[in-house]
Amino acid sequence: MRIRKVEAWWVRVPIEERRQHRSDFGRTVTFDAAIVRIETDDGIVGWGEGKNAAGSSGSYGALVHLLNHEIGPRLIGRDPADISPIWEMLYNGVRHEMAATAGHAMPELARRGLTVAAISAVDIALWDILGKSLGQPVWRLLGGRKAERLPAYASGGWADADTIADQLRGYIEAGGFKAVKMRVGAMDGTPHVSAERVRAARAALGPDTDLMVDAHGTYTVAEAKRFCRLVADCDLAWFEEPVIADDKPGMAEVRAASHIPIAAGESEATRFAFRDLAVLKAADILQPDPAFCGGITEAMRIAALASAFNLRFAPHLWAGAPCFFSGLHVCAASPASFIIEFSLGANPMIHDLIEEEVRVTDGMIAIPEKPGLGFTVREDFLRAHAIGGP
Numbered sequence: 001m002r003i004r005k006v007e008a009w010w011v012r013v014p015i016e017e018r019r020q021h022r023s024d025f026g027r028t029v030t031f032d033a034a035i036v037r038i039e040t041d042d043g044i045v046g047w048g049e050g051k052n053a054a055g056s057s058g059s060y061g062a063l064v065h066l067l068n069h070e071i072g073p074r075l076i077g078r079d080p081a082d083i084s085p086i087w088e089m090l091y092n093g094v095r096h097e098m099a100a101t102a103g104h105a106m107p108e109l110a111r112r113g114l115t116v117a118a119i120s121a122v123d124i125a126l127w128d129i130l131g132k133s134l135g136q137p138v139w140r141l142l143g144g145r146k147a148e149r150l151p152a153y154a155s156g157g158w159a160d161a162d163t164i165a166d167q168l169r170g171y172i173e174a175g176g177f178k179a180v181k182m183r184v185g186a187m188d189g190t191p192h193v194s195a196e197r198v199r200a201a202r203a204a205l206g207p208d209t210d211l212m213v214d215a216h217g218t219y220t221v222a223e224a225k226r227f228c229r230l231v232a233d234c235d236l237a238w239f240e241e242p243v244i245a246d247d248k249p250g251m252a253e254v255r256a257a258s259h260i261p262i263a264a265g266e267s268e269a270t271r272f273a274f275r276d277l278a279v280l281k282a283a284d285i286l287q288p289d290p291a292f293c294g295g296i297t298e299a300m301r302i303a304a305l306a307s308a309f310n311l312r313f314a315p316h317l318w319a320g321a322p323c324f325f326s327g328l329h330v331c332a333a334s335p336a337s338f339i340i341e342f343s344l345g346a347n348p349m350i351h352d353l354i355e356e357e358v359r360v361t362d363g364m365i366a367i368p369e370k371p372g373l374g375f376t377v378r379e380d381f382l383r384a385h386a387i388g389g390p
Contacts, residue, residue: 001040001133003080006072008036008050008121009386010060011320011349019346023158023187023216031349033291033320034063035382036121040080044132047377048125049322050117051291064388066118075122080129087297090119091270116269116294123295124322124373127329131372138329138373142300145332149364153212155318156344157182161197165204171344175360178209179237179339184227185215191223195230202234214240217267221250228258238263238285245273252282263287266316270294271301278309286336289316291323296330303334317341320349324358325373332367340365353381 013031020028034050052063071090078086089096093108108115131138139145154171157164157180168180182201184194194213202211213236219227224242238261243250245267255262265287268274271294277283286306290299299315306313313336317327331337342360343350350358354375359365368374 001042001044001080003038003075003078004041005039006036006067006075006122007390008034008064008067008072009382009389010064011035011353011382011385012060012387013348013352013385015346015348023183028345031320031347032058032060033323033349034060034067034117034121035320035322035353035377036067036125037377038075038080038122038125038129040129040133044129046080046125046127046129046132046372047322047375048121048123048128048295049291049320050121051289051319051323052114052117054318061388063114063117066114067121068390071118071122080126081133083123083126083130083297086126087119087123087294090115090122091294112269117292120291120293120295120298121322123297124290124326127296127326128322128372135371137368137371138296138326139332139367142296142329142333145367146335147332147367149366150328150331150337150340151178151363152340152342152360152365153177153179153181153210154344154360155181155341157201158187159197161193161200164197164201168201168205172205172209174344175342176362177342177360178363179212180205180209181212181214181240181341183216184213186218191219191227191230194227198231198234198236207235210237211235212237212240212263215242217241217244219243221247221253224254225257228254228260231260232258236260240264240287241266248276248280248282251277252280255282255284261285263314265289265302266292268293270298271305274302274305278305278311283311285312285314287314287316289319289323290326290330291319296326299326299330300334303330303336306336307334311336313337314339314341318343318345318347321354321358321375321377322373324350325368325375328365328367329373353378
């Protein structure tokens with residue numbers, strides 16, 4: 001079995017106005033992703049996803065060009081089952097053979113950002129191919145699953161203090177969620193406005209629903225510590241990305257100053273960045289995004305780091321179907337996982353891009369049973385919303 005064709009598209013799906021929301025990234029009017037299709041010489045197709053922006057806040061033209069014209073050609077003729085060697089080849093570049101012989105990384109200068117996003121897309125597709133070729137779901141190839149269903153949390157929460165209660169209650173009613181996450185930070189202007197919204201949410205939800213908050217890295221260290229003091233009595237399950245990901249010592253300072261667990265990682269790429277989070281004691285919960293951190297291969301390495309440091313693992317899954325399903329398989333196989341992110345904003349890249357229905361029932365989501373990642377792409381829908389391609 002050999003790789004015959006690699007094709008990638010910038011897929012942009014409009015979101016109807018009544019379902020749009022506004023956050024620190026601006027108003028989300030489309031859902032965008034780089035979707036890659038890898039086909040083998042015996043006709044097996046694997047699907048992957050790469051990310052370099054949130055919602056409709058960025059362009060995917062460069063990433064798609066990278067996949068189609070630089071990385072794709074290097075994959076033609078390769079055995080798609082060589083998932084780890086291909087990962088290392090793409091990461092180390094021209095020195096990959098030397099690195100393999102020496103037994104340590106010798107990466108290219110441009111190894112992060114778009115390069116790792118492209119590696120992520122390829123890696124996800126290769127795992128999909130491997131599962132399909134063997135007639136097995138990916139979680140079985142990762143070592144088996146610990147449960148047929150896993151808890152999920154509702155991810156959203158942009159409403160103001162007067163309406164946040166109704167918004168979050170609506171999430172709970174939609175899927176029986178026992179945990180919800182809301183956004184805070186720069187979108188509110190000052191920490192006390194965010195704190196007011198959080199207190200309103202906690203008062204409405206009561207003590208039996210877990211409540212998490214996400215600042216998208218928009219606070220300074222001082223603002224994050226102030227926010228923690230203002231919501232100290234709200235029993236938050238975690239405080240996500242309190243400060244910019246580039247300031248890991250600052251994040252560690254926030255963690256040391258508060259009893260609220262710190263979650264981080266959606267802006268991080270590769271196991272090396274997560275190693276630093278763990279060593280610096282900057283986070284309690286690691287949150288890699290499979291479409292940005294390095295794919296399923298790297299997400300499993302990061303999950304192993306979480307387990308080794310006695311941390312927990314809850315990947316960032318505000319994404320399209322290839323990324324989301326990757327997260328399901330990785331969480332099913334990881335001893336450190338404990339909950340799945342389920343976006344309650346409009347997400348056509350999951351619900352319209354594939355034939356399968358993705359839903360949460362009684363706060364739980366089923367782990368796919370079908371071979372590969374377990375979904376079927378509606379290629380007519382994909383091509384109808386593709387901007388750039390091969």
